[in-house]
Structures are given as structure tokens and as C-alpha cells.
Amino acid sequence: MDVAFIIETIIKIVVLLLVFSALAGFGTYFERKVLAFMQRRLGPMHVGPYGLLQIAADGVKLFTKEDIIPQNVVAPIFKIAPVITAATAFMAAAAIPFVPEFTLFGYTVRPIISDVNIGVLYVVGVMAIGLYGPLLGGMASANKWSLISAARAASVFISYEVVTGLALLAPIMLVGSLSLIDMNNYQSDGWMIWSQPVAFILFVIATFAETGRTPFHLIANDHEIIDGFGTEYSGMRWGLFFIGEYANMFFISFVTALIFLGGFGDGSLLGALALLGKVAFLFFFFLWTRAAWPDVRPDQLMWLCWKVLMPIAILNIVVTGFIVMF
Amino acid sequence: MFEAIAFYLFAFLTTVMFIITVMSKHALYSMTALAAGMIFISAFFFMLGADFLGAVQIIVYTGAVMALYAFGMMFFDSTRELKEKTTPSLLVFGLGGMAALLTVIIVAAPIVSGNITAAYPIVEGVGNTQAVGMVLFTKYLIPFEVAAVMLLVAMISGIVLAGKKMDVSLTLVEDDETSRLDTEKEKATS
Missing domain, CATH: 4.10.220 (Light-harvesting Protein)
Incomplete structure (x- = not known):
């Protein structure tokens, strides 16, 4: 383990943290603007040109607001819950290849922090720990709405995880590897979405549950349970939940694009740009769905996952198995 | 060097987490420490190069402990300390600790002899996911x-x-x- 490797890894980690924390801020701006245009409003307009500096204003507010720890909360758990959400989101990103290899001043950079050969499992597993943030924050808050939100977090978790795993199993069977780079290279002669359309749809539905986006936004549904687990939080602790949620959206978009939509292709500059374009579209798709769909109840989500999606996923695996065998 | 630092760090963290799990009277502390300990154990698998088992450890125990939280939510006010009816007995504690230590020594004793050979040596050239599969579907x-x-x-x-x-x-x-x-x-x- 030489010094160059260590320095390279540390630089990659810092770049990843900075880029995606900043992107989380831009994500909120895009979300407001996209939702506004879809609802025939203007969105943020007053701070800076087209409201662009709204991000800076929000950042200043989040960083400088007083961090209140209410009475009766379980303080250590209450304090650590947002950190879990944000930290696991970035930990999961360690196994994602963001762009193909490129050469910078004669030095080959591999834009992946650690190419573990079980990339997909690692990303999905570590991302799932992120739901401990809402769960712990909700349970420690000593607030009824927060407790309901914690219960919903647990029910969401046991609903979607089976679908994510089973939906991913069929592409994994075809590729024969769990590494995201192998998955990307497998699709050089045809995207996975054409050979596994069912798995793609199931996985996309599960990602909405995983990131808690709108059809399954029941953990923090403003009109039912205020802000759920976030009700008692203020300042940067609430901001950490926020960064975690948006970073998760970006990372899961990368995973979806890499597994199903051809990833970065052959690794040229065009391929890298195409990957970023696909991720941008998937992120936009999250916002589009939020503007277009109502929310579902927890029992409806559980019904959907266990009684509809899971049987379809298992059938898909059986069919894929027969195709692989014969 | 990094391996040693990582090993001692995670060994310390895991032990502390499980001590909190056993000692704490607070249901929320116990469950959170249990979840954290289970996830820290996966670090040992990663250090040994068994990436697959490490990831499976994370996936299985996040879900399993999450179910415990659901029970905790149903039966306790998880923000308060629990008043236990039974007081912990020092004798049980000591004997339990001794038994655990003895088990570790019994299982780890062959390390001293030095002539250990793997009954199922790692097949060269396959990833550890395939290696787990080979043993699982034969032996x-x-x-x-x-x-x-x-x-x-x-x-x-x-x-x-x-x-x-x-x-x-x-x-x-x-x-x-x-x-x-x-x-x-x-x-x-x-």
C-alpha cells in the first residue's frame, strides 16, 4: 500500500463529499423549479438571477440556525440519527464508478473509491442502513408524529428491501458478477433494460421507496404527520437528513443507470457524458413523479410490495433462470 | 499497519457496542447498540477479504434489528428507562463470561499448533462470491x-x-x- 494510493483515495473521498453535498443543494433548487413549472408557477425568483442564489441563502440559514435539542428527547440517539443518514449515503457511494477511467497529466485515475467485487450488494446494503436515521430520529424525539414516522420507516424498510434484492437478482444472473464495472461492461452490445424490462420497472419502483420519494413519501408526509422524524430537528441536523436524502437520490440514479441503462458504455468521453445525462434524467424522473402522483398509505405500499411486486420479481427470476440454463 | 489499526478499532467498537446492549436499561440504547455492533462485525469480514459475507452481514442484520425496533415501539415507551424487576446476578454474569471465554479458547486453540491445513482450500482465480457458492452447493x-x-x-x-x-x-x-x-x-x- 504505497503513499500515492492513500493520497489518491483521500482526494477522491474529499471530492466526492464536496461534489455531492453541493449537488444536494442544487437538487433542492432544481426540485423547486421543476415542480413550479409543472404547476405553472415561477418557483424561487427573488434571490439572485432566477433565484439561483436561493441555494446560498438556504445554506447560510441551515448552518447558522440554532441547533435545538428539545427536552425529554433521548439526546445521544437524537444527535446521531441525522449523521447515520448522511454518512451511510456517502459510504454507499464508495463502490460506485462515477465516470470511466481517465488519464490526467499521465496519471490514470479510476473514479471509484474501492472496486469491491460485490459492488451492487454493498451499495444496496449500506444505503438501506440510511433508513435507521428516520427510525432512530423518530423514536428518540418524544413526539407522537415522529413516532408514527419511525413506525412507517420500519414498515417501508420491510416492504421494499425484498423487491430491491429480487429485482436485482435477475440482471446479476445474466452478468454473473456483482461488480458495477462488470455490469457496465456486459452492456456493451445492448442495454440491460431491453433484456430485463420487468426487473428495471421493479427496481425503479423500489428506489422510490428506498429514497422516500413521492409515491412512497409516507415517512415524512407533511400533510399527515407534519415532517415526521424531522419535526423536532432544526438547523444543520435537519440539513444532514436533507443531504442524505438527496445524495441517496443521486447515488441510486447512478446505480440504476449503470445496471440497466448502459452506464458509461465503452468508457470514452461521450460515454461519460451519456452517463451523467442518464443520471440527470433519472433525477428529473424523481421530480416528475412527485409533481404527477399522489401519495400512498403505508398499508398500500406493503400490499404493493409483498402481494404484487414480489411475485412478479420471483416469476422474472424463474424465467431468467430458464433462459440462462437453456 | 492499516489492517492492525482497523482491526483494533473495530474490535474495540464492537465490544463496546455489545457491552452497551447488555448493560443498558434503556431499550432504545440497547437496540441501537445491537444494530451498530452487528454492522461493525461486517468490517472483520471485509478485512479478511470475504466481501460477500460482509455485505450479507450488513443486509441481514439491518433488516433483523429493524424488526426488533418495531417490537420495541409496540411494547415500551422507548424514550424512558425501563425498570427491571430482576436485579442482575453477579454469579450469572461471571459464569456466563467465563463460559464465553472458554468457548473462544477451545475454538481458537488449534492456532497454536501451527500445522493447520484448510479442508476446503480457496479455489484460485474465482471471486469470493463464487467460492462461497462452491462450498455451499457441494459440501x-x-x-x-x-x-x-x-x-x-x-x-x-x-x-x-x-x-x-x-x-x-x-x-x-x-x-x-x-x-x-x-x-x-x-x-x-x-
Whole structure:
């Protein structure tokens, strides 16, 4: 383990943290603007040109607001819950290849922090720990709405995880590897979405549950349970939940694009740009769905996952198995 | 060097987490420490190069401990300390600790002899996911299948036990309808 490797890894980690924390801020701006245009409003307009500096204003507010720890909360758990959400989101990103290899001043950079050969499992597993943030924050808050939100977090978790795993199993069977780079290279002669359309749809539905986006936004549904687990939080602790949620959206978009939509292709500059374009579209798709769909109840989500999606996923695996065998 | 630092760090963290799990009277602390300890254990698998088992450890125990939280939410006010009726006995504590230590020594004793050979050596040139699969579907096929059947039995009995009134969704019936269902049930039982 030489010094160059260590320095390279540390630089990659810092770049990843900075880029995606900043992107989380831009994500909120895009979300407001996209939702506004879809609802025939203007969105943020007053701070800076087209409201662009709204991000800076929000950042200043989040960083400088007083961090209140209410009475009766379980303080250590209450304090650590947002950190879990944000930290696991970035930990999961360690196994994602963001762009193909490129050469910078004669030095080959591999834009992946650690190419573990079980990339997909690692990303999905570590991302799932992120739901401990809402769960712990909700349970420690000593607030009824927060407790309901914690219960919903647990029910969401046991609903979607089976679908994510089973939906991913069929592409994994075809590729024969769990590494995201192998998955990307497998699709050089045809995207996975054409050979596994069912798995793609199931996985996309599960990602909405995983990131808690709108059809399954029941953990923090403003009109039912205020802000759920976030009700008692203020300042940067609430901001950490926020960064975690948006970073998760970006990372899961990368995973979806890499597994199903051809990833970065052959690794040229065009391929890298195409990957970023696909991720941008998937992120936009999250916002589009939020503007277009109502929310579902927890029992409806559980019904959907266990009684509809899971049987379809298992059938898909059986069919894929027969195709692989014969 | 990094391996040693990582090992001692995670060994310390795991031990502290499980001590909190056992010692704390606070249900929320215990459950959180249990979840954290289980996830820290995966670090040892990663250090040994068993990436697959490490990821599986994370996935399995996040879900398993999450179910414990659901029970904790149902039965306790998880923000308060629990008043336990029984006081911990020092004798049980000491004997339990000794027994655990003895088990570790018994299992780890062959390390001293130095002439250990792996009964199933790692096949060169395959990833560790394939290596796990090879052992699982040859040497350990019967235990694997038996475990699968046992899980199926547990799942079916769980559905049978929990699913007595699953044809009616309690969320969808109106409030007066629920009370009517309750009175009907009372009539049926009396």
C-alpha cells in the first residue's frame, strides 16, 4: 500500500463529499423549479438571477440556525440519527464508478473509491442502513408524529428491501458478477433494460421507496404527520437528513443507470457524458413523479410490495433462470 | 499497519457496542447498540477479504434489528428507562463470561499448533462470491436445503398465526364497522 494510493483515495473521498453535498443543494433548487413549472408557477425568483442564489441563502440559514435539542428527547440517539443518514449515503457511494477511467497529466485515475467485487450488494446494503436515521430520529424525539414516522420507516424498510434484492437478482444472473464495472461492461452490445424490462420497472419502483420519494413519501408526509422524524430537528441536523436524502437520490440514479441503462458504455468521453445525462434524467424522473402522483398509505405500499411486486420479481427470476440454463 | 489499526478499532467498537446492549436499561440504547455492533462485525469480514459475507452481514442484520425496533415501539415507551424487576446476578454474569471465554479458547486453540491445513482450500482465480457458492452447493448442500425448509416452515406458520383476519382490511372499514366486528367477535366467543 504505497503513499500515492492513500493520497489518491483521500482526494477522491474529499471530492466526492464536496461534489455531492453541493449537488444536494442544487437538487433542492432544481426540485423547486421543476415542480413550479409543472404547476405553472415561477418557483424561487427573488434571490439572485432566477433565484439561483436561493441555494446560498438556504445554506447560510441551515448552518447558522440554532441547533435545538428539545427536552425529554433521548439526546445521544437524537444527535446521531441525522449523521447515520448522511454518512451511510456517502459510504454507499464508495463502490460506485462515477465516470470511466481517465488519464490526467499521465496519471490514470479510476473514479471509484474501492472496486469491491460485490459492488451492487454493498451499495444496496449500506444505503438501506440510511433508513435507521428516520427510525432512530423518530423514536428518540418524544413526539407522537415522529413516532408514527419511525413506525412507517420500519414498515417501508420491510416492504421494499425484498423487491430491491429480487429485482436485482435477475440482471446479476445474466452478468454473473456483482461488480458495477462488470455490469457496465456486459452492456456493451445492448442495454440491460431491453433484456430485463420487468426487473428495471421493479427496481425503479423500489428506489422510490428506498429514497422516500413521492409515491412512497409516507415517512415524512407533511400533510399527515407534519415532517415526521424531522419535526423536532432544526438547523444543520435537519440539513444532514436533507443531504442524505438527496445524495441517496443521486447515488441510486447512478446505480440504476449503470445496471440497466448502459452506464458509461465503452468508457470514452461521450460515454461519460451519456452517463451523467442518464443520471440527470433519472433525477428529473424523481421530480416528475412527485409533481404527477399522489401519495400512498403505508398499508398500500406493503400490499404493493409483498402481494404484487414480489411475485412478479420471483416469476422474472424463474424465467431468467430458464433462459440462462437453456 | 492499516489492517492492525482497523482491526483494533473495530474490535474495540464492537465490544463496546455489545457491552452497551447488555448493560443498558434503556431499550432504545440497547437496540441501537445491537444494530451498530452487528454492522461493525461486517468490517472483520471485509478485512479478511470475504466481501460477500460482509455485505450479507450488513443486509441481514439491518433488516433483523429493524424488526426488533418495531417490537420495541409496540411494547415500551422507548424514550424512558425501563425498570427491571430482576436485579442482575453477579454469579450469572461471571459464569456466563467465563463460559464465553472458554468457548473462544477451545475454538481458537488449534492456532497454536501451527500445522493447520484448510479442508476446503480457496479455489484460485474465482471471486469470493463464487467460492462461497462452491462450498455451499457441494459440501454443505444438505444443511443449506434444511435451513431453507425450516425458513419456509417458519414463514408459513407466521402467515397462519398472524393472518386470521386478513380478508378484512382494518384500515378500510369505518369506525362503527370496527366496533360491530368487535361485538360480533365477542358474541362468537361467549
